[in-house]
Amino acid sequence: MQQTKATANTCLHAPSVRFAPSPNGLLHVGHARSALLNWRFARDHGGEFLLRIEDIDTARARPEFESAIFEDLAWLGLDWSIPVRRQSEHFADYEAALSELRRLDLVYPAFLSRSEVADRLRTAEIAGKPWPRDPDGAPHYPGDDRTLTTQQRNRRIADGKPYAWRLDMRKALDGLGEPLFWDEYGAGPQGETGRIAADPAAWGDVVLARRDVPTSYHMAVTIDDAIQEITDVIRGEDLFEATSVHRLLQHLLGLPAPRYRHHGLVLDKTGRKLSKSNRATSIASLREQGATRADIIAMAGLRLET
Numbered sequence: 001m002q003q004t005k006a007t008a009n010t011c012l013h014a015p016s017v018r019f020a021p022s023p024n025g026l027l028h029v030g031h032a033r034s035a036l037l038n039w040r041f042a043r044d045h046g047g048e049f050l051l052r053i054e055d056i057d058t059a060r061a062r063p064e065f066e067s068a069i070f071e072d073l074a075w076l077g078l079d080w081s082i083p084v085r086r087q088s089e090h091f092a093d094y095e096a097a098l099s100e101l102r103r104l105d106l107v108y109p110a111f112l113s114r115s116e117v118a119d120r121l122r123t124a125e126i127a128g129k130p131w132p133r134d135p136d137g138a139p140h141y142p143g144d145d146r147t148l149t150t151q152q153r154n155r156r157i158a159d160g161k162p163y164a165w166r167l168d169m170r171k172a173l174d175g176l177g178e179p180l181f182w183d184e185y186g187a188g189p190q191g192e193t194g195r196i197a198a199d200p201a202a203w204g205d206v207v208l209a210r211r212d213v214p215t216s217y218h219m220a221v222t223i224d225d226a227i228q229e230i231t232d233v234i235r236g237e238d239l240f241e242a243t244s245v246h247r248l249l250q251h252l253l254g255l256p257a258p259r260y261r262h263h264g265l266v267l268d269k270t271g272r273k274l275s276k277s278n279r280a281t282s283i284a285s286l287r288e289q290g291a292t293r294a295d296i297i298a299m300a301g302l303r304l305e306t
């Protein structure tokens, strides 16, 4: 399958898909499910399967986890196009996108620390005022910094106060005109499928460049899907809601929108989604204990193909 788009001849516009793990732990059976679904899709449609290493969190990413990703995927019988895109090598691409959003005046430097936001939330709760939370349960960022003057911002920056760049969600949505949709041919957590109305407001002013890293998950994933010309994003349903933010960024930056297929997650015996911190459900440790490729494919809820 290591063909390029130019040589893929099964259909005129061959699809491109990607598996995009973060090398901050060992892959588990849920990752195997996602990787296999992507790889099989590319194979069945004469498309290209790309591997992307999402290592923007340079403090947590480790080379040994990246090697383990390659090893586990090869052991599962998967191959991928090269070169592999490593996000930490492309910060300039994300910075260019941020500059464009700065030019459009849609982002602002946000100075409040996580604990200052938590204090704000507590104060509001004590006063009986509900504080909005994003779909992951994190409190929305208070809007204070939005209204700082350029002079006040510059002074804080000159004083060395750390800051992240956040999207001014209200302003971004004000300029939108029409609502945004995406094409979902998998299903969200509630079985949502078809033409899905994006709801980026549910996330509040999301971070687009962190204090310590010149990008964020939302920014990097959106830019990379465009640069890598991904046509079909196949990933776990835990990222269904995040798609609203990705659609908005695509719109603001004039990027194409891929189709999305969110798939169900592999759950443990207690019904919880698998976690990288639990070594026991990692592909590597299951292999060590003698699991076969067929065992892992079955645990991933997929049928073995011969």
Ligand code: GLU
Pocket (backbone or CB within 6 Å): 020, 021, 022, 054, 221, 234, 235, 239
């Ligand atoms: N890097 C993300 C993860 O490991 C996946 C990103 C995506 O598929 O959009 O969960």
